[in-house]
Amino acid sequence: MLTTLLLTVLLYAPTPEAEPPAKKELFAQEKWYQDQKGKEEEFVGVLRREDRGGKVGFGRFNPYRLLTTVEKNVREEREVSGQKVVVVVPVQEQILREVYVGGKPDLLAPYVGKKIKLIGKAVDMEVEGRQHKEIWPARLEVVAADKKEGRAEGGKEMKVLATGRWTYASADPEGPKNPQQHVIRNAEELAKVSGQKDADKVKEQLTKLLKVDDIDWKKQMLVVVTAGVKPTGGFSVEIQGAQVRDKAATVAWKLSTPKGIVTQAFTHPGQVALVARHEGKVTFMQTAEKRNIKADPRESPARPAPDR
Numbered sequence: 385m386l387t388t389l390l391l392t393v394l395l396y397a398p399t400p401e402a403e404p405p406a407k408k409e410l411f412a413q414e415k416w417y418q419d420q421k422g423k424e425e426e427f428v429g430v431l432r433r434e435d436r437g438g439k440v441g442f443g444r445f446n447p448y449r450l451l452t453t454v455e456k457n458v459r460e461e462r463e464v465s466g467q468k469v470v471v472v473v474p475v476q477e478q479i480l481r482e483v484y485v486g487g488k489p490d491l492l493a494p495y496v497g498k499k500i501k502l503i504g505k506a507v508d509m510e511v512e513g514r515q516h517k518e519i520w521p522a523r524l525e526v527v528a529a530d531k532k533e534g535r536a537e538g539g540k541e542m543k544v545l546a547t548g549r550w551t552y553a554s555a556d557p558e559g560p561k562n563p564q565q566h567v568i569r570n571a572e573e574l575a576k577v578s579g580q581k582d583a584d585k586v587k588e589q590l591t592k593l594l595k596v597d598d599i600d601w602k603k604q605m606l607v608v609v610t611a612g613v614k615p616t617g618g619f620s621v622e623i624q625g626a627q628v629r630d631k632a633a634t635v636a637w638k639l640s641t642p643k644g645i646v647t648q649a650f651t652h653p654g655q656v657a658l659v660a661r662h663e664g665k666v667t668f669m670q671t672a673e674k675r676n677i678k679a680d681p682r683e684s685p686a687r688p689a690p691d692r
Contacts, residue, residue: 610654618642
């Protein structure tokens with residue numbers, strides 16, 4: 385009897401989730417990749433997965449994003465002891481690119497939230513009036529954690545586990561029109577921010593939207609960013625990432641403006657992100673919307689990779 389019980393426990397006990405391979409071949413051997421112009425580059429950053437936001441069946445959609453942080457020096461004029469001097473200030477810029485996965489939505493799922501290096505080509509294209517800045521990956525490598533990473537002076541990335549459209553902001557033109565920024569660490573705050581009495585129901589809706597099994601308030605929290613009431617559709621909010629430095633977290637987000645024909649109705653665009661819990665101060669930083677530079681007409685336009 386005891387032997388049978390032990391065997392049952394061993395057979396059905398949950399096994400720890402295996403780490404994905406540190407290296408993975410992707411599309412290096414595909415003809416459409418080899419035919420694409422441009423040189424191979426290395427893109428290093430944290431991989432994220434995003435929800436389509438209810439637009440299934442319309443246009444091109446890439447579920448994965450790679451958030452990279454680029455260090456650059458900016459010259460600033462300051463006044464020191466009554467004299468104007470030019471100083472060089474180090475600044476971190478966050479860049480978010482879509483990752484093309486060839487119609488295979490689960491191809492990179494084991495790597496979400498990890499710091500990886502993609503070797504591939506940067507491809508900018510327009511599909512159905514929407515600009516896509518993509519990485520066409522040939523291969524993937526997991527980047528080993530830097531022991532120095534996480535020190536206050538250097539800062540570290542806060543894991544963005546999932547994102548989705550925030551549907552609880554009112555678009556009533558007679559109501560509050562201002563943008564909203566929220567940090568939600570428990571069920572009571574979720575009920576207050578969403579304006580709903582049943583926090584459990586809201587949590588259930590969000591887990592489906594974010595495509596996660598649960599929200600663990602002890603280890604995770606939600607950050608919400610909205611752009612305020614807008615006169616038309618076509619506006620969208622994108623939470624680009626978060627970084628912790630000096631015990632304070634900064635959430636970077638971007639507002640995209642309409643392009644082409646849009647819905648003529650009041651909207652209140654917003655996004656919610658599930659991130660690792662942070663007990664300290666959280667601030668929000670809006671990044672500028674980058675304008676697309678027209679391509680040289682002598683160059684052939686980028687051809688969309690086949691969606692398979």
